[in-house]
Amino acid sequence: MSAINESVTNMIHSNRAKAPEEAASTDERVRKISPWRVLLDRPELGSIAGTVLVFVFFGIFAGGSGMFALDGVINWAQVAGYLGIIAVGACLLMIAGEFDLSMGSMIGFAGVMVAIPPMYLGWPLWASVIFAFVGSMALGALNGYLVVRTKLPSFIVTLAFMFILRGLTLVLSTGFANSTIVSGIGDKFTEDPVVSALFQGTTLHWLFSALAGMNLIEKLPSGDPVVAGLPKVLVWWIVMAVAAGFVLARTRFGNWIYTVGGDANAAKNVGVPVRRVKISLFVLTAFCACLFGVLQVADVGSAAADRGLQKEFEAIIAVVIGGTLLTGGFGSVIGACFGALIFGVVQIGISYTNIDSDWYRVFLGGMLLLAVLFNHYIRSRAAATK
Secondary structure, eight states: OHHHHHHHHHHHHHHHHHHHHHHHHHOGGGOOOOHHHHHHTOTTHHHHHHHHHHHHHHHHHSTTTTTTSHHHHHHHHHHHHHHHHHHHHHHHHHHTTOOOTTHHHHHHHHHHHHHHHHHHSOOOHHHHHHHHHHHHHHHHHHHHHHHHHHOOOHHHHHHHHHHHHHHHHHHHHHHHHSSSEEEOHHHHHHHOHHHHHHHSSEEOHHHHHHHHHTTSSOBOTTSSBSSOSEEHHHHHHHHHHHHHHHHHHHSHHHHHHHHHHHOHHHHHHTTOOHHHHHHHHHHHHHHHHHHHHHHHHHHHSEEETTTTTTHHHHHHHHHHHTTOOTTSSOOOHHHHHHHHHHHHHHHHHGGGSSSOTTHHHHHHHHHHHHHHHHHHHHHHHHHHTO
């Protein structure tokens, strides 16, 4: 009898030990996820794949043209850097479910705000740069306030500001300079060491000189490196991308952005400050556009009323290629940066091939369509496997 009792006791203990293991194996909260499923859940999948294809294409058709030499790399990287700066701001705003179509016009307007005060009003350059940033961010806040206050689609509100800012840029440039171009501002940058150090020219000259001295990079007959340094626009792009990526992935505000884009009403019901989040992101897109404009004025040495034309659409396309959904709630800063990189490579790479440059716009439209279809397919597959 004691033997039977001992056997029953052992069976009970054995079943109790197995129960948690069986529950764990059937519990969806702890089930194993396949690497393919993890890959599908990454928003930047499409942009990384597109980047690889673009590099393969130009590696075949322009590999020996100098496109991938150091100076060629810097050329297309600069184009990607400019677009990448505004794509970072557009990415966060689109994840929150909104659009800003005034970014392109803001670029030209900010450039004029930087150039006119020093050239015609006697302002120091540093004051005009601060004025441009403050003015741009105030307009961004106004954009956001109108959107959240009136509940009008951000597409309509920012479309109106796109025309308003472009018109103001034309009025100011022709009124002061009697031309759509305000020239001569480049000399003001060289006279201001602080502003020049932040926005003009290149940096890390010592590193490039050292690499040229060790014959690790190309150099001129004089011994100087073929590229003097890293353009400031690339430094700003890296800083903005890292900061935005950290905020989005590691902070409560980043969680708020995703929550607001997923369902603004639900986010409001759980205590998320929806209005503050959206207005802050409109301010961010205005800051990015102004930064683009200031860097461009410092680089070119002039401001023009047509600067930034259609850049808002290029930024949106780069963000969509990067995996951000047009409906909000899903996206990645890394993906947006890869989308901007694709643009830079293609825009400059076409000139290294025999392809007519007019095909560039066709490529943009095609990439947008393919990105939307690919993202829709990936999200549908991911939802079906849940």
